[in-house]
Amino acid sequence: MTGKRWGILAAMALLAIGARPALAQNTGALTSKVELEKLTAGKDGEPATKTYLTPNVVVPGDRVRISLAFTNNGAEPASDVVIANPIPQALMFDGTDDKAGFGVSVDGGKQFAPLSELSVPVEGATPRAATEADVTHVRWKWPDPIAPGQTRTVAFFGRVR
Template structure:
């Protein structure tokens, strides 16, 4: 069974208001890894995600750029993990398992079981991913990534 991932990003919700006021723009893409062969050499490239089957991974790529004349300070990017996906990994990301209320590295988070006991949080518990970028110089750009698997 094929499922099409429908991606909609509201850039303003991903960027802290202060960063937008400082001239920072954001572009979001959802990609898949594809193996290609060129001259007998195989390599992995990223292509826009199309039809994705359960169990396949996608990569969320959030690109940012400071088009302002001054450094953008204390920039925070937050991306919700859609309910149809399970978080796999991210680059230097903090995560939330409580709907975006608190953020920390995954290994330090706990979630409540139905009986009220606590267990270590697992990737399937992640609801949001966050990056604290600190300062982005004028004209500077970059990107952050996280992987997720279609349930």
């Protein structure tokens, strides 16, 4: 069972990248990191603290953070950088703290928008509002160029199914 759980984690790491415009121009590198969120109860009424660790095992219900870092290795600024990432089947999207230039897709990566603007078709009925469980992809678009040698990092969260 431990091997299966690690296999889910390994699959998440393998599926966690996709920066086509910048990489297509050979101007940068994209790396990903998967971390398990752990909550530690606070003492004497203090709030719980979050820490993120490299997991050995993940189980259903665990919350993970997937960080994506783009580094411009080129000699010129990298313009119109887009990072699009599929949500692995083993995860359910659980938000992001990185809202600038952020959108989600509920149709396999064809259309991106804020979640509140998306709907999901329902056979024989009017479409319903999309929820985090419907998210298939996440995407960030940076409007400003990334200077040579500069790194930008974004992250999203998922719950292990």
